[in-house]
Amino acid sequence: MRVKLDDYAVTELVSKVKAVKDDSVEVGEIAYLNGNHSRANLKTTVMAFDNARANVINEAYSLGDYAKGHVECHEIVKGNADVQTVPLLRVKNDKAELTHEASIGRINEAQLMQLMAKGLSEEEAAELIIKGLLRE
Secondary structure: OEEEEOOOOEEEEEEEEEEOOOOEEEEEEEEEEOOOOOEEEEEEEEEEOOOOEEEEEEEEEEOOOOOEEEEEEEEEEOOOOEEEEEEEEEEOOOOOEEEEEEEEEOOOHHHHHHHHHOOOOHHHHHHHHHHHHHHO
C-alpha cells in the first residue's frame, strides 16, 4: 500500500497476515506525509508458523509542516518461521514528527495455559489467540 497525503489528510493502513507451512509473505506500506498537518498510522500484524517466511517493510516520509506519522509492527513466530521487520522513517522537515515501535515474539504462554485449563487443546488455544490478535 502506498499513500500520498496532502494538507490535513489522515490515513490508517492496517495489514493482518497469517503465514503457515512454506508461505512466503512480503508486506510493504509507504506513507508520504507531503501536506501540512497530515497524519498517518501504519499498523502491521503478522503471524508466521511452521517454515513460513515474512518480510515487512513500513516506510514513512514526513515532508509537511507539523506532519505526524507512526509505524507499528507486531509479529508472532512459531516453529521454524523466519520474520523480518524494517521500519524506515525519514523526516525532511524540522516541524514534523515520526515514531515507530516493533515487537517480534511468541504466543503468550500464560494465555495459552489459561485456555488449556478450560479444556481446549494446545492447538485450539493457539488458534483462538491468533484469531483474537488478527481481529484487533
